[in-house]
Amino acid sequence: MFRGLLDWLRSLFWSTTLDVACIGLQNAGKTSLVNVLTNNQFSESMIPTVSVPLVAVLVLSAPPRSLPDSSLLCLRRGFNLRKIQKGSVVRLSFYPILDPRIFLLADLAPRRPFPHRAQTLKVWDLAGQPRFRSIWERYCRGVHAIVWVLDSADRDSFAVARAELHALLDKPELRAIPLLVLANKNDLDDHATVDEVIKALALSTITNREVSCYSISAKSSRNIDITLSWLMKRSH
Numbered sequence: 001m002f003r004g005l006l007d008w009l010r011s012l013f014w015s016t017t018l019d020v021a022c023i024g025l026q027n028a029g030k031t032s033l034v035n036v037l038t039n040n041q042f043s044e045s046m047i048p049t050v051s052v053p054l055v056a057v058l059v060l061s062a063p064p065r066s067l068p069d070s071s072l073l074c075l076r077r078g079f080n081l082r083k084i085q086k087g088s089v090v091r092l093s094f095y096p097i098l099d100p101r102i103f104l105l106a107d108l109a110p111r112r113p114f115p116h117r118a119q120t121l122k123v124w125d126l127a128g129q130p131r132f133r134s135i136w137e138r139y140c141r142g143v144h145a146i147v148w149v150l151d152s153a154d155r156d157s158f159a160v161a162r163a164e165l166h167a168l169l170d171k172p173e174l175r176a177i178p179l180l181v182l183a184n185k186n187d188l189d190d191h192a193t194v195d196e197v198i199k200a201l202a203l204s205t206i207t208n209r210e211v212s213c214y215s216i217s218a219k220s221s222r223n224i225d226i227t228l229s230w231l232m233k234r235s236h
């Protein structure tokens, strides 16, 4: 029953036009969450977003036969982009580590016009390691929502997460973009509650946008339904 409801929500999610940036420190569970939201797949053995072998990129990002929107294929190091276009062409792209040397692929022009306005779901899954944090802002500009993923069982990371989150939200270009904080891994003992996370990340001091916070588990799919509903309400 619950699984059926979640699958139904997931199918609705695919039919939305939504652009989301998924941000957070390394190991928070961003890629796991995106996989669960879109495909209902969870894996214990995730490869950090930055260290997926290049060979996988070359296979996954081989030029598609028709490319509806080449501008979206801006290939850069340090993120995954999951995107689907619904229409006569369905495309699901998942770009792991992207090397500037293959930037060339981004210049591919559409081979034929896209037949009608597509519904698009784009989820930027940005690498969390310190050297990649400077690219976060660029991929957050213009999105419908910023999703901040936190490992709620890793209390030692909260101070850094708070500093990075507030530094990002202070960027004027990101003003007013709704924020969803997901306290992930609530299947683990000693995870922080929503109230603890609100306090630890000083969420009540963020006043220039709508802020929500849920406790979730990508692993056990806990509260994935309300996460999907929240996201769909921000779609256009």
Ligand SMILES: Nc1nc2c(ncn2[C@@H]2O[C@H](COP(=O)(O)OP(=O)(O)OP(=O)(O)O)[C@@H](O)[C@H]2O)c(=O)[nH]1
Pocket (backbone or CB within 6 Å): 024, 025, 026, 027, 028, 029, 030, 031, 032, 033, 043, 044, 045, 046, 047, 048, 049, 050, 126, 127, 128, 129, 184, 185, 186, 187, 188, 216, 217, 218, 219, 220
């Ligand atoms: N117990 C538990 N483990 C999780 C959960 N979500 C993710 N993980 C695990 O946490 C680890 C990191 O997950 P990732 O999805 O790679 O994290 P990430 O935030 O994308 O990491 P970077 O790509 O390094 O920025 C993996 O071992 C996952 O299996 C969860 O809800 N519960």
